Amino acid sequence: MKIGLIGFGKAGKAVANVILQSNDFTLEWILRNSKNMEKSSAKDFLEVESSDPAEIFSKQNIQITQFLDDHHVDIIIDFSTTESIYLYGKAASDRRIKIISAISHYSNEEKKFLKELSEKSTVFWSPNITLGVNYLLFAASLLKNIAPEVDIEVVEEHFKAKTGISGTAIKIAETLEIDEDNINSVRAGGIVGKHEVIFGFPYQTVRLVHESISREAFGSGALFVARNLKTLPKGLYNFEDILKPYFFTNSKTMLS
Template identity: 30%
Template sequence: MNDTAKTPIRLLIHGASGRMGQALLRLARERDDLVVVAAYSRSQPSQRVIDGVPHFAAAELGGAPEFDVAVDFSLPDGFDPVLALCAARGKALVSGTTGLSSAQNAAINDAAAGIGVVWAANYSLGVAVLTELVRRAAAALPGWDCDVVEAHHTRKLDAPSGTALHLGAAVAIGRGSEPHYASLRAGDIVGEHTVQFAAPGERLELIHRASNRDIFARGALEAAVRVAQQAPGRYGLAELMFPNL
């Protein structure tokens, strides 16, 4: 027996019936440092226990078992209850729910006074690094033209993507102005983002390509492990995962 073995971090998955929720459940089973203690979905689950994990409807969230971190990939109208639960119990929250209102973002900041909160539009660790590189390039090349070009599958309705807007915000932080955006919708592209800086005679491109959606779930699980060990506060993904970047 290994006396140095650590107790697994207890996860609550909110939004378990969605694509990301299903990936989180599947990938968490492969890790020894995590255990899913409850999974919550918008509607009543057809089975109460699936692969050893208790499943509940979101309306039952108030009776959640003890957990260390909640991982939320739901919808804006389901976000408030899970944030309130974490704040009330003093537990950390990792969320990738997009489309939040200004009031909901303000509520995240308020909750971060007492718990660790991570919110990101994209949980790819590569995109987290790309965002910092983009900010630095924008600061170094303030007079260059800048464009963010994103490509996704034909079923994606929002354009520009949330990740493209996130990268554009990094450009604005670096140089004080937003880039131009271009969006492509074709085939089954998981996600491609290019940030291009151009000047007469030269061009710099920073590119991230996703070929598998599991990268987002893996990033969220890694964030859950990290934020469980942090003091209260609101953390960006890059700040949390790569503090020395």
């Protein structure tokens, strides 16, 4: 499947690196804000041997509808900014291009827009696209269902310059139906990302921990989603939709 990548910051570069080394997908192009590196190739910048074009374009120098007609892809993966969805979303949806958004924070306005786009195409959004974090979310939900009155605290750790509470921590709080006051943030050094959910029982404690060792985890997560979106009809999906079949299939196997 052909992929177009939007965003070439730290996360975008890591995602491009993973796609370029995949045998199942080709990285056709990258769209970024800056004019720097325009018409060069990501594989040269990342020093990855690949037959993928991976050509870099600037948002400032394209007309999006013509660009998508001239540079066809099956999936767009977005690791850029909140506003980017308005640049490419309608044009991609009209062309039935699948959309995978890994933007940390969307307002209700953007969420509504994603829903509108999903009326024509397959759209996926997750504030954290790593498989491990979403497995943690699923497992935490199961434990919360078993013990609904348990005390829950969330600890999120990120690099020194990251501002605000992480979108992943907010997603955990929303999923477990706890207040944002129960989120504890740590900012230090170059921590890529660590999330811990602490369940405090009267006589025991359960801790679920996920830590991203490298930003390439975003890339492997995005490709996991892309593989699972192949056969899904139009609609708006999240990671729970992707993971549920795996849990239910395994449960039936163990019970049979």
